[in-house]
Every structure is written in C-alpha cells, then in structure tokens.
Amino acid sequence: MNTMTAKATPDTAAGTRESGEIRLVGVTKKFGNAYAVESIDLTIPHGSYCCLLGPSGCGKTTILRMIAGHETPTSGEIFIGEDMVVGKPPVERGTAMMFQSYALFPHLSILDNVAFYLKMRNVGKEERRGKALEMLERVQLDHLKDRMPAQLSGGQQQRVALARSLITNPKVLLLDEPLSALDEFLRLKMRGELKSLQDELGITFVHVTHTQPEAIALADMVVVMDTGRIDQADNANTIYNRPKTPYVARFMGGQNVLTGTVESNAGGAGTLKSEAGSTFEVKLNDSSATVGSKLSIAVRRDQVTIRRGDEASSVGANSIAGIVEATEYQGSYVKVTLRAEGDEFVANVSDRAFFAEPVETGDPVVATWNPEDIHVLSKVDTGGAGDSYLDGGH
C-alpha cells in the first residue's frame, strides 16, 4: 500500500471534513414487537477504529445500518459530529458503507463502479473516470479498471468496494462483516490493510464482526453486544483481560469463569468457596461483597497450570480438581479441557510444560493459579447456577 500517500484524497465533497465522532443516545429499534436494539448509548470517538462484536442476532448490524441511514431507529438520536442525522440520506451524513456482499454493480466495469458516486452528482465522464482511476490506483487495481466485477477475486472485489466507498470522501466508513467472505489467508492480509488504511485516512471506521480475534487485532474500541444491549465498550486489552461480565468473559474466550460464596472479607482480602468446596482467594476492592453473597471471578486460560492430582483432598486454595476431557495441540501451547465441578474448565499449557508432564483424557488433574491473576466480575454468573435473583445487583 505504498502508493497510498502519493495521491491526495479527491476533495469531491466539502473539502475538509469536520468531526467523525458518532454518538448514539437512547437508540431503540423494534421490528414488530421484537427489540433488535434496546435503548443504546454509545460514543465512538473521532478517528477511532471501532468493532461491534457479538453473535449473530445481537443487533450489531442493525446499529451499523442505523448509523448508515439504511434503517431508521424507532426512537433515540444519532449524532455524527454535531449533526443529528436521523432521517438524512447517507451522503449528507458523511458516511459510506461497505456491504458484506460488496454489492458491486454487476453491469458496470470496475472503473464505472468506483465512478458511480460522481456520476450521481453529474460530474462529467472524463473527470469522474479520471478521479475513479486515481482511487483505483490507491487500492492498486488500476490495471484491472476495465474488468467486470464477476471477473475479480474476492479480495480484489473488496478493494473495489473500498475504493467505491472512499471516493465519497466520508468521515465515517461503515464495514459490515467485511472479511467474512474471504479465505483465511486473505482475511489476515486484508485485516492488516484495513488497519493501515484507517491509520492513514484518520477517519472513523465502524466494523461489524462476530470474530473475536478480528476485533481484538483491529479495534481501538471493542463494543461487545448481547441480544440488543451493549455489555461492554472498552479498548481491546481491557475487554480481553478485564471483562466486566461473565458473558463478555465467555464470549471473548481465553477466560474461565468460576462462581463462589464469599466466606470472608477482611479489608479487601476475601475468600470464596465454590459449591463443590474449592476455595479461591480474591482481592475485593468494593465492599459490597458481603459475607454470604455470591461472586463470579475469571482467570485467564494461559495463567493456569495443571498437575496430576490423584486425591481430591490434596487440592489447596486457588485450585480446582477435575478430569481431563480433551487435549488439543495448538503449536505453541496445548489446550487442556477439564470437567471440573460439573463445568468446563480450560487450561492453555505451554508445549514445554505439557510435554514435560503430559496428561491424557481421563486423567485426574488439579488446575492452579496465582490469586493475583484473578479478576472479579461485576455480575454473578447465571450460566448454570440458576440463581437468577442474584443477577442484576450492579
């Protein structure tokens, strides 16, 4: 992408663009009686790379489409920069959207696809083709300008779609699962190119994905969604290391969620006891965790060590006993899945440590961690316990 800086952005629109900050205030979208998005508040800073992350049906695409102007919120306000944009067409919003299927017009050459926006603004044929060619040079596809979309590979089609969006000189680029149609190799390559493109343009990117590594690798800001609500919006590192809720911890992967009852709380040093009797030492910053209440904690899979343990009685604090269900070699580490206290518990053991003392399916083991690696979640896990009345205390 070294030709990128050589050509200036064609100032087809207002020239210099104002802020691409996106602000959603109390945005709700209902389809019939079902809430796709329920009362969302979210601010995406100008010039950031934001990933909306969640399973399918969580409402992330609906949010993107409402920002783009392809869906109208049932209630609430959407601001881009200073403007309230609800009801405005995309071009007036300063947004451009890249569709999941790319939606390149099959009857137009690549050059005319990129020039489409200028044609709609009655720019003369020579001028718009010249500008479209410049844009194609930026994505290094100028040599294919006369091809039809059907003749291009998936990666090339995506670059054309990018060029077609960028020629509108947007302050916000909206990407709907842009990498999902590509194979693994291209996906990683395009992921890098998207990131460097965003760095270079300095405009706001909003990228919808259901793939956690994609979000973590790209985003300055990750917004994790669950059935129409935002569970957590933070930078990637915080989302991954300090998930707020059991849902985020589970969805991001890489974490084990444990739940116990507070046994003691002496000036921040507390002890939890699980239903099966294991004890976990935790640092309790807030004093709301009173003795007898339930609390969920998370520990990263790669901060767990395992050893063979024959007797359950030998299990000390900050450890849990279980039976190996599966081992999966991942190259640099081995993923060891345990069944412990009725739940799944995963330890990612470095390959050196694993092969020094290998375990096999069916072996009884003890998983141990350091108490400082424990992270307290703000909600009690209701995944399996069924103590729903304890949920929502915060």
Add this chain to the structure above:
Amino acid sequence: MSSASPSYGSRPWTFYVLALLFTLFVIFLYGPMLAVLVLSFQGPSASLVFPLRDPSLMWFDELFNPRRTGDVVGAFNRSLPLALVVMVLTVLISVTAGFAFRRRFKGATLIFYTAIASLIVPGLVLSIGTIVTFRYLGLSASWNTSGLGAHLSWALPFGLLIMFAVLGRLNPSYEEAAYDLGASKWQTVKEVVVPIVFPGMIAVALFGFTLSYDEFPRSWLTVGSKNTLPLEIWTMTTNVTSPALYALGTVTTIISFLVIAIALSSILFIQRKRSRGK
C-alpha cells in the same frame, strides 16, 4: 455389501429406460414439426400426406399470392402488431408491478392471487365472457381492443410471475449501495436495477410476444370480424385442403423461432459482456 463386486461407474438399467423415454419425447416434440416442414415443399400433386413428390416452393407462393387460401397476409399484419403491443404492455406492467410488490403492502397477497387466477380460467370461456360483456356495453369487438385485453389477461400473469422470480433474486444491497452513493430513487431504478434485471425483462418480452402470437382460445370470439393468424390457420384447416397449410405452418414456426433466437442471443450477449468485460 462387502461381497458386492466393485463398480467403476457402469450405467444402471434405469439409465437406458429413461434414455428411451427421452428419445420418444424428443421425437414427439419435433417429429410433427419436421413432417409439416417437409410436406410444405410438396409438388403440384397437392397431396397432403407422405411421400414428398416433385419438391417445389409453389405453396409458399400460394400463401403470399392467395387464390384459394384465405387472407394470410392480412391476418399476419394484425397478429404481429398485436403481439408487439402485448409484448410492450406486458413488460411495462409486469416490471412496474414487480417493483411495487418488492415492498410489502397491505393486500399484496390478495392482489397477487387475483392477478394469477386468470391463468386457470379456460381461454374459450374467457373469450365468451369478453364478447358478452362488450356486447352488453354496446362496444364492437376488434383485435386491437377486446382482442388485446383478452391476450393481456393471458400474458400478464406469466410476465408477473417471471418478474417476481427475477426481482426475488435481486439482492437488496444493490439498491442500498446506490442509495449510499447518493443516487435518487429514480437514478437507482435507471442506473442499477433495470440494467441488472434486463435479461429478465427480455424473457418477459419473449413470453408476451409468443403467448399473444400463438393464442387461439382467447382470440376466438374477441378479435371481431378480422382473424388473427392462429384463427386464420384454423379456418384454413376446415376450408383449404392443400399443402399451403403446411407452408403457412413452416413460415409461422420460423417467425417464432426467430423471435426466440433474438431474445436468447441478446440475453447471452449481456451476460457475456458482464462476465468478460470489454
């Protein structure tokens, strides 16, 4: 199963049964057409059956310079414009109706079934109904009024069904992409939707043309005193007993094939252009 000998793809007996069936089907489909084609070159013996004696073009000459046959040229001069008008109207109405049905509106299903139901009304009954209604209203039947209406009642539902299939496959993100790039509603239709569905529109045109050009039952009473081509042929079968009948069959079949060939080659041309580029 382990004792079964390995198979290297020898064909099962059902293949031969179905191949025979297909051969019979093809013979049945094209045999009569070939018979008519061959016998239209019958010589002066004027025999209506095989064998072919002293091949000549005399019956084609008879067709265009009628002495004993009916007004074939006049009938053709009515059938062709009628078919073209039906074609244009079918395309216009089916395409616009297809767009209307893309956005679900109240009563859409009812209107759709009302439009489609005319397909199951027997053509002869519809023909009688049309003429009775025209008489009651004090209007006289003619190929370009009551005839046109009767033909549209046949061609339109087909056109509508084809347009539904074509527009149903049209990804809505094309329209959204156009909107995203600043196109107005009209520009979206003109610059994006119509070019994409154009092959489907040719198919609708083809159906509109051939359904009208070949139509007998709905023409029967509705075209008034002057016949269209299918009616003229039917009259000839009862009056004329010469191979001129076969010559007429050959000419009309060739015209139908020409129309289909033009339509299909233009669809192919568009698709090639899209997949190959300029």
